[in-house]
Each structure stands twice: as C-alpha cells, then as structure tokens.
Amino acid sequence: MVLDTEVYSNTxxxxxxxxxxxxxxxxxxxxxxxxxxxxxxxxxSYENVYVAQVAMGAKDLQTLKAIEEAAAYPGPSLxxxxxxxxxxxxxxxxxALQQKKAVETGYWPLFRFDPSKPKGKKFKLDSKTPSAPLxxxxxxxxxxxxxxxxxxxxxxxxxxxxQELSLIHI
Numbered sequence: 595m596v597l598d599t600e601v602y603s604n605t606x607x608x609x610x611x612x613x614x615x616x617x618x619x620x621x622x623x624x625x626x627x628x629x630x631x632x633x634x635x636x637x638x639s640y641e642n643v644y645v646a647q648v649a650m651g652a653k654d655l656q657t658l659k660a661i662e663e664a665a666a667y668p669g670p671s672l673x674x675x676x677x678x679x680x681x682x683x684x685x686x687x688x689x690a691l692q693q694k695k696a697v698e699t700g701y702w703p704l705f706r707f708d709p710s711k712p713k714g715k716k717f718k719l720d721s722k723t724p725s726a727p728l729x730x731x732x733x734x735x736x737x738x739x740x741x742x743x744x745x746x747x748x749x750x751x752x753x754x755x756x757q758e759l760s761l762i763h764i
Contacts, residue, residue, distance in 0.1 A: 599677045
C-alpha cells in the first residue's frame with residue numbers, strides 16, 4: 595500500500611513526480627507546470643498486477659474491498675491510497691471531507707484492476723461521474739490557492755488544464 599500525499603512529505607513538502615499540475619510546493623512555489631505521474635496507471639500497464647486506487651475518507655467500503663481483493667490476488671498487488679498531508683494547507687481534521695471532495699470532483703478516481711478477471715471485466719471504475727467542479731476540491735487547499743493569489747491568470751490557466759486532464763485521467 596502506498597500512501598500518496600503527492601509531495602515528498604518527509605523532506606518538508608518538496609515537489610515530486612506525484613505532485614499534481616498547478617500545486618505549489620517547495621521548488622515549484624508558483625505552481626507545478628507538468629502533470630502528475632500516476633503510479634497506479636503505470637502498474638496497470640504491466641497487466642499482471644492487481645491495482646487499486648482508494649480514498650478511505652471518500653468510500654471506505656471500496657477501500658476494504660480493494661484490500662481484500664489485493665490480499666487474495668495470487669501475484670503482486672498495489673493499492674495507492676490518497677493521503678492528506680499538512681503540506682496541503684488545510685486543517686487535517688477535515689482530511690476525510692477533503693478526500694470525499696477529491697473523488698466527487700474527479701480529482702481522485704477510485705478504481706480496481708484485477709488481471710485474474712475475464713477480458714472486459716478487469717477494470718472497475720468505482721467512482722461516479724464528477725458531481726462538482728474541480729475547483730471545489732483544489733481551492734480548499736493552500737497548495738493550489740497560493741498560486742491563484744500570486745498570479746490569478748496563471749492560476750486560472752492551471753485550473754483549466756487540470757480540469758481537462760481530470761476528464762481523461764482514467
């Protein structure tokens with residue numbers, strides 16, 4: 595299980611390959627200009643790894659099902675779990691609510707990929723169509739609003755790019 599905070603948390607919040615487009619972090623204070631690399635989708639590309647993307651605060655039963663399936667899979671398994679972090683810039687007591695917003699806006703899609711299933715049934719998207727704009731998630735976090743405060747035009751551009759990417763992320 596990988597707890598994905600989208601930054602190098604133990605170095606004080608430095609930008610990583612997992613840092614999303616538009617997020618402010620150490621060494622990309624004015625907003626990261628490239629997309630996040632998805633560890634989960636890279637693992638799916640191997641075609642023999644059980645892979646799930648979960649957010650316990652959003653859908654705990656999906657998380658439990660993914661853990662059970664990963665444990666039962668007779669091969670390598672990977673679960674990537676969205677994890678809130680102090681570097682995101684909101685009160686961590688609201689972490690579960692923020693995870694729910696991440697899923698509702700399409701920022702963090704929930705899915706399971708089981709190579710043992712028959713063709714056409716290997717991939718299961720567990721999250722619904724986004725029901726809120728991406729800004730409802732992003733603009734609750736200082737890592738995104740810092741960019742908007744420094745340069746509103748750039749912030750709007752990065753939000754638009756992120757919104758376009760979230761529609762094709764999965």
